[in-house]
Amino acid sequence: MTSRKSTIPLILRNSDAASSATHKPLALPPQVDIEAFNKFITGIIKLIGAENVDVISSKDQIDDASYMKPTYTHDPHHVLPQDYFLASAVVAPRNVSDVQAIVLAANELSFPLWPISIGRNSGYGGAAPRVSGSLVVNMGKNMNKILEVNVEGAYCLVEPGVTFADMHDYLVKNNLRDKLWIDVPDLGGGSILGNTLERGVGYTPYGDHWMMHSGMEVVLPNGELLRTGMGALPDPKTPKSMGLRPEDQPMNKTAQLFPYGFGPYIDGLFSQSNLGIVTKMGMWLFPNPGGYQSYLITIPKDEDLKQAVDIIRPLRLSMALQNVPTIRHILLDAAVMGSKSEYTSKTEPLNDDELDAIAKKLNLGRWNFYGALYGPEPIRNALWGVIKEAFSAIPGAKFYFPEDVPANSVLHTRDKTLQGIPTYDELKWIDWVPNGAHLFFSPIAKVSGDDAMLQYAVTKKRCKEAGLDFIGTFTVGMREMHHIVCIVFDKKSDEDKKKAHWLIRTLIDDCAANGWGEYRTHLAVMDQIMGTYSWNDNILLKFNELIKNAVDPNGIIAPGKSGVWPRQYNKSEWKL
């Protein structure tokens, strides 16, 4: 690849920044001294504007309470000290050219960048960089336009800052909800692009977000701008003579219709990775199915999980279960509805009797299955008949529609989520403990009763050892479940944080010993998890490193992301 013939000034060499250290960040990246940092950041400020750059030079700037502050660049759910993963500064580029300029400047110093869309990534590290002192690139603050909503093609094209809630609002405001829905994850405030790149999931039939994306625009580590799939075909209505910058040229009209394009299909390289900064992405919207009904099936006993999962498997494969349903542990629902102290004075993990009592009090099962039916009424009725019959094999299983349950029930939230209406209630479960924060532990499980029971037993046992309640849910994909264990801890208690960290580290090893791996993880355990994907002498990691070093020879983009380190870093020194 030739180097970019750039019209963008090389901001460092020509910078007239004073060499005195005006800016004193709390953290600096490796191999960068305070003078070099000042030169670098002064150049960035000059180019992008002071209003779009914040240096993190005081602990006062780090505030867990607000995602909205410009200086939000850390992990509000810090399992390590609050400032362990900390940016030196955050920059919010105004457009693609700004991103390219930042990348070119970073190359000169091998300065690590940590791109975020808006930095939610709750339970997986928030906005924090893996390498302290990185420049967090907040892609979403200014680049937050819905570029297109195409009704005929049922897709949208978005910038990094567009949230699920933004898209839903757009559909509502433009009277398009009768035609199109956006699949949403548990919390509606996240970035569509960011969630999809992390391979997050939602709960409608379009719940596999990665599968539902089509076409990307990416700033490569050398500053070049790439469009994938059919986006690599020029739009014939934009002749070169028009002089539009590449970023401003319309996407090819098939870029959001057909994901694969011609030749190697490279999109996957930019997911959970550090090979580029994605600036635009196409996403498929779910056509309004012409009818909808959410439901709850309560499953009385802890050990019924086995039978429930074995019931679910054939229903899901045959598409009688049309969407991504969830089997939630009683405490996940209980914790959404109140803190632990509202149920009990006990601080230790609750036992079976206590869990039964909570389930009884809430009129829920030890497990609770939330699903939905999509389509016209005759279709829904036919499917409901099949589902109800299948689950009736579980003694004591009960069936509810939203109108059957109290107003504060989780079903009312799921009723919204499962039809693509964003909500913000789900994370209430972190208040199960005082000063609640959380880590997600997310292994993939077979949709098999035995496997689910074993994975549940392994994780529950370790939670108990850590003195924590098991809180979790199984999210049912087509042939697997994302088992999401919510490790809730008091972030003001160092002891609690140590326990939570011990727990996730132990669970990773326990699960690897059973042949289970995680689909996504927090910064603090990325290396450990990549280390479990070790088949044949870690050939997967070696391959990823080969690609990383080729595409990003100066190692500037998100070093350490997913456990992939560029050659500039001695990864053994970065182990946690």
Add this chain to the structure above:
Amino acid sequence: MTSRKSTIPLILRNSDAASSATHKPLALPPQVDIEAFNKFITGIIKLIGAENVDVISSKDQIDDASYMKPTYTHDPHHVLPQDYFLASAVVAPRNVSDVQAIVLAANELSFPLWPISIGRNSGYGGAAPRVSGSLVVNMGKNMNKILEVNVEGAYCLVEPGVTFADMHDYLVKNNLRDKLWIDVPDLGGGSILGNTLERGVGYTPYGDHWMMHSGMEVVLPNGELLRTGMGALPDPKTPKSMGLRPEDQPMNKTAQLFPYGFGPYIDGLFSQSNLGIVTKMGMWLFPNPGGYQSYLITIPKDEDLKQAVDIIRPLRLSMALQNVPTIRHILLDAAVMGSKSEYTSKTEPLNDDELDAIAKKLNLGRWNFYGALYGPEPIRNALWGVIKEAFSAIPGAKFYFPEDVPANSVLHTRDKTLQGIPTYDELKWIDWVPNGAHLFFSPIAKVSGDDAMLQYAVTKKRCKEAGLDFIGTFTVGMREMHHIVCIVFDKKSDEDKKKAHWLIRTLIDDCAANGWGEYRTHLAVMDQIMGTYSWNDNILLKFNELIKNAVDPNGIIAPGKSGVWPRQYNKSEWKL
């Protein structure tokens, strides 16, 4: 990536092969002289066995009539001279270790390898290599085992030689058809793995083969063995102490259930590419839907295509059309049922009146829509009601089930294909002309009446200019159509071949000028098509070249595939 610590002998340096040229292939790769070739191939023979190596040293070995000969290594539908794309030899490795040995040997000489699964790839180049003199690696001849059919998980794990027909036979013989179907393309004889890597399609709800694969095992260009996705997790039941070769170790139990794994999702790099040799692949099987009904809707007039496509779009998006249906031009069906001379004495392209006459004779429309309904009878009836009502808006549209049409009708073939029963009848249309051969031209189209009409008009016009009949079909994906234009020519006529070659080259440019690109193509026009994916100074190609040179520094795997050339080749010299 470190070099492989190999137990496999470096066969060249230690070879005791005579330096005299025992073998005299018709073609040699660039930079390899006859002595070097003999040393190389003698080493390969010694290692893999003479029975698994054939040197192509006589034109008698090149036979269009049989796919089954060991020496089948060319394109039986040659639009250039029959020996234009020709292997020096073909080797059939017995196992993964053989593949690794071949790769290591090839690295020593930068000897080009052209891996095929079984080499069908009809209309796209057959078994022929892009670079003449390449060693064709016939992966499927010996490596043709069905490694697993998992009923609970509804998937299979296959080696390269397993055909769609093999899998169907397996399901039948094991009484599994009541549980699982395999999605099949038009012809049942192709390799599942090969078709999927080329991103081929079938016609059931699992028609997008690429989307339905999960997990691969790949020999990298340096000889290392990689497993992707969850396959990178060791199987805990196979401790190292067992001493199994990596290739023989069981796959992780979730490798065929969840495709993405952890970190960058790299599978796409190995599709339509030259970055490795895939040795195993997981594929999802379609759960028997519990009921099935195929149908034909005849659409009377040529210009009805517009209305039909606009009817199809919302039906497909809403999943009332559950599968990948097709809208076939009258001549595709006519040609399956007979040669041109059986309909007319005319050799020029047929005009509207003549096409109408053929349609009338066959009781078909100028366009014919083949679909199917899946599920229990009430579901099928509900969907059929919706579909029938929608298509009834087209004056004169008629509706047929298989029992309504004569025995030789295409609907009887489609009835099998759309329920995953492989057939071999479809390619009969190449006999439309004497000595019939074909090239596929395969642009992606919006599911929009206007777009379809324009693409049809552009392609039909050029077919006419080339003196050829338009024969084509639109295959309806979720949001786009694969428009497959079948360029049928007399391969014994140099003039006809020139016309066909001119036609495809002209169509590529015409379509690019309209913003349309192809999803897949024949060897002869790979460079041209990659050249149309030129947005922003060919950054996509540059990125692909960067990856290619990093992963395959000696440029041994399929140089020129999809227009991606390693640095050892001056690509301007290879333009066709």
